[in-house]
Structures are given as C-alpha cells and as structure tokens.
Amino acid sequence: MMKDSMETKLDVDAMNVKFSARDVQVHYGDTHAIKDVSVDILDNTVTAFIGPSGCGKSTFLRTLNRMNDTIDICRVQGDIYLDGMDIYDPNIDPVQLRAKVGMVFQKPNPFPKSIYDNIAYGPRIHGLARNKAELDEIVEKSLRRGAIWDEVQDRLDAPGTGLSGGQQQRLCIARAIATEPEVLLMDEPCSALDPIATAQVEELIDELKANYSVVIVTHSMQQAARVSQKTAFFHLGNLVEYNDTNEIFTNPQDSRTESYITGRIG
Amino acid sequence: MSDITNNADTPRIVTSTELVAASLKRRRNKQLRLQMVGMGAIFIAFLMLFILVGSLVATGWQAFTQTHVTLEVFVDPEDIPADRLPRGDFDDTLEAALGRMLPGVDMEDRETARAVQGILSNGAQFTLRDRVVADPSLIGQTVTMKVPTSDPYDQLNKGLIERATPEQNRRVKDNEIRWFDTLKEQGAISKPFNLALFTNADSRFPEQAGLKGALVGSFWALLTCFLISFPLGIGAAIYLEEFAKKNRISDFIEVNINNLAAVPSVVFGLLALAVFIGWFGLPRSAPFVGGLTLALMTMPTIIIATRAALKSVPPSIREAALGLGASKQQVVFQHVLPLAMPGILTGTIIGLAQALGETAPLLLIGMNAFITSAASSPFDSATALPTQIFIWADSPERGFVSRTSAAILVLLGFLVLMNGIAIFLRQKFERRW
Numbered sequence: 001m002m003k004d005s006m007e008t009k010l011d012v013d014a015m016n017v018k019f020s021a022r023d024v025q026v027h028y029g030d031t032h033a034i035k036d037v038s039v040d041i042l043d044n045t046v047t048a049f050i051g052p053s054g055c056g057k058s059t060f061l062r063t064l065n066r067m068n069d070t071i072d073i074c075r076v077q078g079d080i081y082l083d084g085m086d087i088y089d090p091n092i093d094p095v096q097l098r099a100k101v102g103m104v105f106q107k108p109n110p111f112p113k114s115i116y117d118n119i120a121y122g123p124r125i126h127g128l129a130r131n132k133a134e135l136d137e138i139v140e141k142s143l144r145r146g147a148i149w150d151e152v153q154d155r156l157d158a159p160g161t162g163l164s165g166g167q168q169q170r171l172c173i174a175r176a177i178a179t180e181p182e183v184l185l186m187d188e189p190c191s192a193l194d195p196i197a198t199a200q201v202e203e204l205i206d207e208l209k210a211n212y213s214v215v216i217v218t219h220s221m222q223q224a225a226r227v228s229q230k231t232a233f234f235h236l237g238n239l240v241e242y243n244d245t246n247e248i249f250t251n252p253q254d255s256r257t258e259s260y261i262t263g264r265i266g
Numbered sequence: 267m268s269d270i271t272n273n274a275d276t277p278r279i280v281t282s283t284e285l286v287a288a289s290l291k292r293r294r295n296k297q298l299r300l301q302m303v304g305m306g307a308i309f310i311a312f313l314m315l316f317i318l319v320g321s322l323v324a325t326g327w328q329a330f331t332q333t334h335v336t337l338e339v340f341v342d343p344e345d346i347p348a349d350r351l352p353r354g355d356f357d358d359t360l361e362a363a364l365g366r367m368l369p370g371v372d373m374e375d376r377e378t379a380r381a382v383q384g385i386l387s388n389g390a391q392f393t394l395r396d397r398v399v400a401d402p403s404l405i406g407q408t409v410t411m412k413v414p415t416s417d418p419y420d421q422l423n424k425g426l427i428e429r430a431t432p433e434q435n436r437r438v439k440d441n442e443i444r445w446f447d448t449l450k451e452q453g454a455i456s457k458p459f460n461l462a463l464f465t466n467a468d469s470r471f472p473e474q475a476g477l478k479g480a481l482v483g484s485f486w487a488l489l490t491c492f493l494i495s496f497p498l499g500i501g502a503a504i505y506l507e508e509f510a511k512k513n514r515i516s517d518f519i520e521v522n523i524n525n526l527a528a529v530p531s532v533v534f535g536l537l538a539l540a541v542f543i544g545w546f547g548l549p550r551s552a553p554f555v556g557g558l559t560l561a562l563m564t565m566p567t568i569i570i571a572t573r574a575a576l577k578s579v580p581p582s583i584r585e586a587a588l589g590l591g592a593s594k595q596q597v598v599f600q601h602v603l604p605l606a607m608p609g610i611l612t613g614t615i616i617g618l619a620q621a622l623g624e625t626a627p628l629l630l631i632g633m634n635a636f637i638t639s640a641a642s643s644p645f646d647s648a649t650a651l652p653t654q655i656f657i658w659a660d661s662p663e664r665g666f667v668s669r670t671s672a673a674i675l676v677l678l679g680f681l682v683l684m685n686g687i688a689i690f691l692r693q694k695f696e697r698r699w
Contacts, residue, residue, distance in 0.1 A: 070588060072512060099591035109582035111601060121600075122590040172586070179590060 018043040018183055018213040019064060024078035026059055026068065033059045035237040037078075041183075041230075046205060046214045048228035048245065050221060052265060055234040057217045061185050064215065065101040066094040082183070099126050102176035106188040108168035110160030110175070115152050118160040118171060119143060122179035138178055146174025147204045166197020173204060177212070184208060186216040190223065202227050221261055225249050233257045235265075319678075326671030332460035332473060333415045333423040335386065335449060339363040340408045341398060352399045356391040357383060360413075367452060368445050385445065387414040389474045414462070414473045415455075417665035419446055423457060426664070437664075463672060467640050468649065468657070472665025475658070477673055482640040483553045483633065483648030484622060490557020490644055491564055491621050496614055498561075499568030506569070507576045508598050527566035534562050535627030543631060551632040554644035559631060560621040567620065571613020575606035608695035615688040619681050625652040651677045 019041035026034035034056045041047050041064075049057035059068065066087065068074040080087050087097050099122075110118050119139045122128075129135035139156070143149040148170040152163070160171055169189055176184060186205070190198040205227050208214055218224050224231050225245060232242040233256075241248060241257045252258040259265045339359060346354035361383045365373040373379050390413035397411075398404050414420070418437045421427045423446070433440050449455050466476030502523075510516045538559035542548045548555050579602045587597040628634065634653040641648035649657065655677065658670040 065589065067585070067588065070584075095591050095593050097591075098589060103585075103589035105582060105585055105589070107582055109580075109586040111583065111586060112605065121587075121592075125590070125592055125596055125600075175586075175590065 016042045016044070018083065019215075020081040020084075021060075021063075022079045022081075024060070024063060024076065024080060026056070026063060026077075027075045028059075028071070029073040033237055034063070037234075037239045039232060039239055039242055041213060041215060043182075043213045044209055044211075045230055046209045046216060046228040047230040047232065048224035049215065049217045049232050049234060050219075050224050050260070051234035051240075052260065053219075056237040057232075057234045058187050060234065060239075061187055061215060061217050064183070064185055065098050065103055067098075067103065069094055099179050100181055101183045101185060102179060102181035104169070104173050104176050104184065104186040104189045107192050108165055108172050110163070110168050110171050112159060112161050114157045115143075115160045115163070115171060116156040118175050119178045122175060126179055128179065142174045142178035143171075145177055145208070146170045147200065147207070148174055164197070166193050166200055169193055169197065169201055170204060173201070173208075177208070181212065183213045183215065186214065188217050188219060191219060198223075221249070233260060235260070322671045322674050322678075325668050326675045327668075328424050328426070329463060329665075329668040329672035330460050331424075331457045332462060333420040334412045334456050334458060335364075335415055336410065336412045336454045336456065337363045337367070338408055339394065339411050341394075341405050343406050346398060346405055348402050348405050351402060352395055354395070354398075356394045356398075360386055360390055360394060367454060368448055371445065381439075381442065382445065385415055385419055385442075385449075387416050387473045388471050389469070390414070412456070412458075417472045417663055418442075420473055421664055422446060423455060463669070467638050468636060468654065469638060470636075472661075472663045472669055475666070475669060477651070477654060477676060479637055479640045480649045480651045480654035480673070481676075483556070484650040486553035486641060486644040486648065487556035487560060487628075487633075487650055488618055488622060490554050491560040492614070492618060494558065494561040495564040495568055495617070499565045499614075500572050500610060502565075503569045503572035503576065504598060504603070507573045508594070508602070523566050523569050527570060529563075530626075531563055531624050532626040532630065534559055535630030537562070538627060539630050549645055549647070551635045551637070551647035551649075552645050553633070553641060553648050553650070555631050556628050556633050556650060557644065559627045560624060563624065563627070564614075564617040564621050567617035568610075568614050571617070572606070572610045575609025575613065576602055578609060579605045608691050612688045612692050615684050615691070619684040619688075622680060622684070623652055623677065625656060628653045629656065651680070 017040045019039075021037060021039045021041075024034055024037045025032070037056075037060060049061060051057045062068045063076050063080060064082075064087075066076075068076060076088060082097070082100070086092070111121065113121075116139055119142050120129075120135055123135060123138050129138055140149065140153075143152060148167055151167060152158070152171075160168065163171060169192070173184075173186075173189070189205075190201050193201065202223065205214055205216065209229075216224075216227065228245045230242070231245040231248040233240045233248065233252075233254075235256050241252060241254045243253070248257060249261055252261060256265065337360065340363065342359055342362070345359050345362075346356065361373070361379055364382050364385060365371065365379070368382065371378060371382060373382065390411075393413055394411060397409070415423070418427070419442075422438050422443065427436060427438055429443065438446070446455070462474060463476045464481070465478055466474055467479035469475040506516060506519065538555060542555045542558055543550055548558075583601050583605065584597050587601045588594075592600065628650050633648065633650050634657055635647055635649065636657070637647050637649055651673065655670055655673045658666045658673060
C-alpha cells in the first residue's frame with residue numbers, strides 16, 4: 001500500500017528529480033548500516049531525513065557526496081544517480097562531485113582563516129574566479145546568500161573562528177554555496193545552535209530552496225515540519241516512509257513512522 | 267523472617283554518616299601522604315638540578331674570565347727586522363718587555379729568563395707577530411699589549427693555587443709568585459671577560475682553548491641533521507598518517523619507527539662508521555657525517571611528533587575542505603599541515619636539542635679529534651660541543667677543569683634556549699578548537 005503510493009509520487013515528480021538512489025546498501029565493516037534504500041530527491045525542494053539516532057540518516061546523506069569514501073571500512077553498493085549520472089561510476093572523481101554537491105556539517109567548522117578566505121577557498125581551488133575582482137564578487141554574493149553579509153562586511157579579514165556559533169554556521173553555508181553547487185547537504189546544521197541562530201539558519205534554508213536541492217538531516221521533527229517539503233523517515237537502516245512532509249506528520253502510513261512522530265520510539 | 271530481624275544483635279545503631287566520617291579521616295590522611303610523597307619527589311628533583319647546575323657554575327664561572335698582563339713592548343728592529351717577517355724573535359721581545367717590568371731579576375740567566383717568559387701564554391708571541399705583520403710600521407716603536415698569562419698564573423690570580431701550600435707541592439714557585447705580585451703592584455694584571463673562550467678553537471694550552479671549533483662543528487652538524495631529518499621525517503609522517511592504508515605493513519612500520527626512537531645512540535654511531543665512512547668513503551670527523559648520523563636518530567622523533575600533530579588537527583577541518591571538493595593532497599597541504607606546524611616544529615626542536623647533546627655517535631665517527639681551527643665547511647674536520655666537553659674533561663691541565671664546566675654551561679644554555687623556543691612556539695600558535 002505504502003509502496004504503491006510512493007511509486008506514484010515518484011512518477012509525478014520524475015521531471016524534477018535531482019538525486020535518484022536505487023537499492024543502496026552501506027556496510028561499515030560488519031555492520032549493515034543502510035539496507036536497500038531507494039529514494040528520489042527533488043530539485044528546488046527541501047528534503048528532511050528524520051529518524052532515531054543510529055538509524056543511518058547521516059550515513060545515507062554522506063553517500064550522496066561520497067564523503068564515506070574517506071572511511072576505510074565503509075562499503076557502498078547500489079546505484080545513486082545525480083541528474084542521471086552514476087556518482088559511484090569509477091570514472092567519476094569524488095572531488096568533482098563534491099564541487100557539485102556542497103555539504104554543511106553538524107558542528108560549524110570554519111577554517112582558522114579570515115572570513116574572506118573561508119569563502120574564497122572553494123572558488124580558488126576550483127578556479128571559478130579569473131581575478132581578484134571576480135573573487136570579491138563571489139565572496140560578497142555568497143555571504144549575502146548566506147544571510148551573513150551585513151554582519152561581517154566590515155571585517156572580512158577577521159578570523160572566521162571568531163564569529164558566534166550561528167554566524168559560523170551561516171558562514172559555512174555561505175562557504176558551501178560559494179562553489180555554485182547544485183545540491184546542498186546539511187547534516188544536523190542547527191544541533192549546535194541556540195534557538196535564535198536556529199531560526200536564522202532555517203529561514204536561510206527556506207530561501208535556498210529557490211536555487212538548490214537541499215537535503216537536511218535533523219533530529220528535530222519540528223524543524224523537519226518547519227523547513228521541509230518532503231520527509232524521509234529512516235529506522236534501523238531502512239527507509240520506512242518517504243512522502244510529502246504534511247502527509248508524514250498528519251497521516252503516516254507506517255506504524256513505525258507514527259510511533260516515532262508521536263514520541264514512542266527514538 | 268521477621269524473627270531474624272528482631273533477634274539480631276544490635277547494641278547500637280551505627281548510621282552511615284558516622285561510618286563515612288570515620289573513613290573520611292583515613293582517606294584524607296592517605297591523600298595527604300600521597301601529596302607529601304609527591305612534593306618530596308619534586309623537592310629531590312629540584313635539589314638534584316640545583317646541585318648539578320650549582321657545581322657547574324661554581325667551577326665553571328672562573329673560565330669566563332682570563333688573567334691578562336699588560337705589557338709595553340718595544341719592537342726591536344734588531345730582533346725583528348722588517349725584511350724577515352713573518353719570522354723574528356718575538357718571544358725574546360716579549361721576554362725583554364717583561365724583564366723591564368721586573369727590576370732585580372737576572373734576565374741574563376737563561377733559566378730565569380725562560381721562567382719569566384713562562385708567565386705569558388705561549389700564544390702571546392703569535393699575537394705580537396700577527397700585529398707586527400699586519401702593520402710593519404710598528405717596528406722600532408713601543409706598543410701596548412694585553413696578553414693572556416699562562417695557566418698556572420691564571421690559577422694563581424683566581425686563588426685556585428693556595429699560597430700556603432709548601433713550595434715543592436705548588437705549581438708556581440715562590441720567586442714566580444713574587445714576580446707576579448710585582449706585576450700586580452704595577453697594575454699590569456687584569457682579569458677581563460674571557461672572549462677567547464668563544465672566539466678561539468681548541469688548543470693544548472688551556473688559556474688559549476676556546477669553543478669556536480666546537481660551536482661551528484655543532485652548527486654544521488645540526489644544520490645537516492635538520493636539512494635531512496626535517497623533510498624526510500615530515501614526508502614519512504604525512505604518508506603514514508594521511509595516505510597509507512592501515513594494515514599489517516603500516517602497523518609493522520609504525521612499531522619499528524617507535525623502536526628506532528629507542529635504539530641506543532652508540533649503535534647509530536657504529537652504523538654511521540660502517541656505512542657513511544666505510545662504504546661511502548665520506549671524510550672522518552666531518553660535521554656532515556655527524557649530521558647524517560644525528561639525522562638517523564632525530565628522524566623517528568620528528569616522525570612521531572609530526573604524526574601526533576597531524577592527528578590532533580580535528581577531523582571537522584578535513585571534512586570541511588573535502589566537502590568543498592578539495593583533493594586529499596590539498597586538504598593535507600593547505601589545511602592540516604599548516605595547523606599541525608607548531609606541533610611539528612616543537613617536536614623538531616626538541617629532537618634537535620637531543621641531537622645537540624648527543625656524544626656517543628660523534629665519538630665513533632671521530633668528531634673527538636684535536637682540531638685547532640674552526641671548520642669552514644661541513645666536510646672539514648671538527649669537534650662538536652659534547653665531544654669538546656669530552657676532550658677537555660680528559661685533559662690533565664688544571665685550566666681545563668673550569669673550562670669543561672664552562673663548556674657544559676654553554677651547552678646547557680643552548681639546550682635551554684632551544685627548549686624555550688619550542689615552548690614559545692607552542693604557546694604562541696597553540697589553537698583551541
């Protein structure tokens with residue numbers, strides 16, 4: 001029943017699909033962390049991954065830009081397509097993929113460099129700017145889109161690590177979008193932030209969906225409900241349910257989803 | 267069941283509070299004893315350090331001054347003709363100058379004259395020669411010269427020779443003490459800072475022996491050691507820590523690097539003797555070979571320190587850079603390495619400080635030779651600071667006793683300086699995440 005409704009949904013949005021995962025398995029050594037996950041992630045949409053701790057939602061997020069490659073014992077099987085291109089194809093360079101699929105981490109992690117250099121780093125290594133003026137432009141544009149320009153425009157030379165937690169996280173978002181990615185992956189971006197900073201970042205996420213496909217892993221169901229249009233519920237490595245956020249929270253199809261959103265598991 | 271509780275013999279109810287109070291005293295005493303033992307250990311450690319440095323300073327400070335005689339030397343054209351330079355009877359000229367200052371001494375008697383000349387350092391005639399050769403117009407004039415006295419008179423001036431000792435047990439005879447006193451009454455004796463200790467190379471005569479050769483030798487050796495061990499050590503550490511797959515081979519390498527750091531230094535000396543000098547035919551006693559040997563010893567230290575420093579860079583920085591599409595090599599060289607640099611430098615400096623004090627391997631490759639000029643390249647023969655200390659400590663002349671201590675103080679000074687730089691770097695660039 002659930003499976004049927006999901007398939008129909010996928011067909012309807014087929015034109016708009018950004019990421020398409022089929023039968024993805026992830027193993028950490030002997031642990032089977034992701035089991036048979038198939039999902040289509042849409043463009044210009046905020047997709048939330050929710051689920052109890054250890055359910056594999058962060059692991060799955062990290063397969064989307066092959067960050068799991070850096071872990072020796074991690075094996076990924078199955079197919080993941082970005083715009084129809086198999087990202088685990090041996091010909092695909094993960095470095096190139098990560099330029100297209102930006103990532104924001106749980107803990108704000110600005111480089112211990114100036115605010116300017118934090119933003120300029122990505123464009124510099126990818127050669128996106130031909131000269132200083134262009135780079136300046138990219139930095140300003142990214143900081144503006146990161147909704148932090150007004151706060152830092154007069155101290156671009158100050159170290160990024162000197163900003164407050166919320167500002168650091170918005171700086172990291174600005175840094176991620178400076179390389180002009182098509183998808184933005186966010187791994188619990190607000191878990192280290194206070195409520196005010198969280199609100200600012202959520203507002204920013206909402207604005208970003210106009211240009212990007214945003215995937216956000218979150219522990220907070222309220223946050224998922226506030227910012228996302230699609231929600232995927234993971235449990236013990238399985239993708240239990242994937243649907244419009246409204247549907248998930250008001251009319252869950254699976255009993256496990258219902259238990260989780262009503263607070264009985266997790 | 268209830269019977270048992272009722273029949274239980276409970277003459278007095280002991281509350282847990284009382285039990286705790288009783289044990290508390292015992293626990294406090296135990297803690298106090300532990301603290302006392304710890305403080306005692308620290309006290310003993312400091313006492314030892316104080317005794318060590320104290321005894322070095324007590325014997326060594328004398329070597330930082332040197333007794334000099336100021337002479338009015340008439341450069342006699344008969345003894346030193348201009349056309350025979352640089353040859354001439356410079357010692358006779360000095361002898362005559364001393365004779366004029368010691369009225370009543372029979373300078374015609376060869377034996378006496380020789381004894382009078384013994385007041386001056388053997389090097390004094392060469393100082394005079396160099397001056398005259400540099401400026402031949404001095405011939406026929408009187409020049410004022412301040413020359414070091416020989417070691418026995420230096421000891422006498424510093425009070426290290428007891429005048430009360432019977433003459434036959436004393437290195438300076440009664441008449442010699444009278445000559446010295448006569449010179450002193452004339453104000454000709456002075457005791458300035460012993461600059462020669464740093465500007466002269468080694469010498470058979472303590473009053474002329476200096477550390478320049480050893481300092482230069484140590485400098486070349488350390489420079490060679492740094493230039494080889496720093497890039498190799500960092501390269502090996504980066505590969506092992508960042509790129510190598512973790513498997514049996516990398517474990518085996520890691521264990522062996524740690525073992526290498528614990529190998530006695532004399533073994534490295536033997537290895538260097540066999541390989542660098544025996545097979546490669548590199549010159550004996552050369553600081554370059556010393557540096558190579560020390561590099562072998564310093565490399566494990568640098569590798570271990572570098573790996574620790576790389577490990578301490580938080581993974582979030584690596585992830586941030588990787589997530590932006592930086593390649594592994596860019597992550598390492600643009601982010602991880604710069605952040606690890608203070609730790610790497612600290613480890614390197616401490617490794618070099620260790621190398622500076624290393625003696626055994628240098629003895630084996632012949633850096634304890636008697637060399638009276640400073641090396642002008644890393645391939646010239648030289649000594650190093652620790653081997654110079656070894657040589658001086660072995661010398662029978664009294665003057666070398668204080669010079670040995672002084673050399674140790676100089677070596678300790680350099681070690682303190684290097685460790686100070688390491689601490690400074692750590693404090694200045696240490697980052698809190």
